[in-house]
Amino acid sequence: xxxIKNKALSFALILLMIVGMTAxxxxxxxxxxxxxxxxxxxxxxxxxxxxxATEVSVTDxxxxxxxxxxxxxxxxxxxxxxxxxTGKIENGDIANIDFExxxxxxxxxxxxxxxxxxxxxxxxxxxxxxxxxxxxETGKTVDxxxxxxxxxxxxxxxxxxxxxxxxxxxxxxxxxxxxNLDFVKATSKYNTLDEYKSSVKEDLIQKKKDAALTDxxxxxxxxxxxxxxxxxxxxxEIDARKQENIDYYTNYAQKYGMTIDxxxxxxxxxxKAEFQTYLDSxxxxxxxxxxVMYAIAKAEDISISDKEYKDLxxxxxxxxxxxxxxxxxxxxxxxxxxxxxxxxxQKTFLLEKVIKFIVDESKKAK
Numbered sequence: 192x193x194x195i196k197n198k199a200l201s202f203a204l205i206l207l208m209i210v211g212m213t214a215x216x217x218x219x220x221x222x223x224x225x226x227x228x229x230x231x232x233x234x235x236x237x238x239x240x241x242x243x244a245t246e247v248s249v250t251d252x253x254x255x256x257x258x259x260x261x262x263x264x265x266x267x268x269x270x271x272x273x274x275x276x277t278g279k280i281e282n283g284d285i286a287n288i289d290f291e292x293x294x295x296x297x298x299x300x301x302x303x304x305x306x307x308x309x310x311x312x313x314x315x316x317x318x319x320x321x322x323x324x325x326x327x328e329t330g331k332t333v334d335x336x337x338x339x340x341x342x343x344x345x346x347x348x349x350x351x352x353x354x355x356x357x358x359x360x361x362x363x364x365x366x367x368x369x370x371n372l373d374f375v376k377a378t379s380k381y382n383t384l385d386e387y388k389s390s391v392k393e394d395l396i397q398k399k400k401d402a403a404l405t406d407x408x409x410x411x412x413x414x415x416x417x418x419x420x421x422x423x424x425x426x427x428e429i430d431a432r433k434q435e436n437i438d439y440y441t442n443y444a445q446k447y448g449m450t451i452d453x454x455x456x457x458x459x460x461x462x463k464a465e466f467q468t469y470l471d472s473x474x475x476x477x478x479x480x481x482x483v484m485y486a487i488a489k490a491e492d493i494s495i496s497d498k499e500y501k502d503l504x505x506x507x508x509x510x511x512x513x514x515x516x517x518x519x520x521x522x523x524x525x526x527x528x529x530x531x532x533x534x535x536x537q538k539t540f541l542l543e544k545v546i547k548f549i550v551d552e553s554k555k556a557k
Contacts, residue, residue: 219494220537222485226425232482234490235418238552240411245403249395257391258370265378267310267365274363280324282312285363288324292355299348301448306360317343320355332358344449344457404550411549419483424475432474481538487545495540503540504528 265271267285280286286309292302311321323335335355343349368374372384381387437451444454455466488494495503504516508527513519519527528536 219496220500220541221488221494222538222541223534224425224481224485226428228482228486228489231421231423231425232479232486233420233422234483234486235415235420237415237418237487237549240414240549240553241556242407242410242553244555245406247396247399247403249392249399253395254388254391257395258388261378261391262368262370262374265374266367267363270377271366271368272363273366274361275329277329278362279326279328280311280359280362281364282325283365284311285309285365286311286324287360287363288357289360290355290357292353294348294351294353301345302353302355308363324357324359327357327359329359329362332356342456344447344453346450346453407553408546408550411553412546415487415549416480416483419479421479421482424478428478429471429474432477433470436470436474480542484538484542484545487548488541491545491548493541493544493548495537495544500537500540504536507531507536 272285288307288309289305290303290307291298293299309315309321309324311324314321317337317339319337320335323333323337327333333356335357336352337355338352339345339348339350341350372382375381375384375387379387379390381390440454441451444451447454449457452463455461455463459466459469461469504527508514508516508519511519513522513527516527519530523530
């Protein structure tokens with residue numbers, strides 16, 4: 192029912208490096224490669240690298256833009272949503288609806304829902320659905336004669352005519368709040384406009400500092416990779432990474448009722464041949480970076496202890512909005528380590544530690 196092509200698909204950053212070998216035991220994680228690193232990689236300079244410092248500042252205009260963005264984000268939330276049992280649906284309203292979709296008079300899976308809050312005009316449903324509700328009164332029922340797009344994610348529904356019977360239960364009108372003390376007290380811990388403005392400035396400065404650090408890390412790691420000599424690739428490593436990527440995206444596509452080819456077209460905008468070329472390059476790049484990471488970790492005796500691992504897992508959970516591993520499992524039906532993969536997590540943490548070492552050993556360009 193949802194127009195998946197217009198939905199942003201979110202990937203956990205923790206899965207940046209997709210790996211497949213089984214994690215070995217031991218108190219400290221240093222890597223699970225079974226090949227001799229010296230046969231495939233020769234490190235260049237990775238200590239004492241120079242970087243260009245980024246000066247961080249925030250203007251009044253940026254502060255005002257951020258406040259305006261926060262006002263817009265609060266629209267339609269909490270007390271900024273005016274509910275009404277009467278009236279007609281307008282573009283931008285949130286309509287609470289019951290609907291049932293039928294093809295040739297038969298209801299289909301995923302086409303029926305009760306008390307669904309639809310943001311009219313947001314493009315959540317197939318073309319014609321939301322437009323067909325504009326002007327419909329609360330309490331009324333309408334039939335929408337529509338056709339699924341030919342490129343719809345489900346092949347069973349693509350291009351087929353459908354009739355949606357929709358009942359409007361209630362209408363809510365989103366309101367954009369005014370920037371005043373009431374808004375500040377309702378949405379923050381601050382009691383004055385000056386305090387709130389100062390907090391906005393601090394938030395923006397921190398965001399810019401975080402962005403500057405990320406840029407610095409990327410720039411230094413790029414230098415490291417340029418200084419490296421790759422002499423070859425261990426047997427099967429590139430193919431293994433490629434297959435792991437294919438398996439990952441295939442499973443992800445299935446969650447949306449799509450084939451891997453449909454997913455690739457929708458998300459990447461590539462055809463099958465282009466995607467294979469992309470995977471070849473990406474998998475090769477991953478193997479190169481893994482070998483360099485392991486080589487630096489070996490040379491500098493960098494590892495992840497059990498305690499570090501547990502602390503970093505908890506931090507990763509909190510960054511994703513979970514207070515504990517139990518909270519993650521309750522919501523997702525499986526524990527965090529199973530979902531992300533223990534070795535994925537270990538490698539990600541090791542990479543972060545290696546890059547931190549490189550940053551700590553770098554120096555500001557004159």
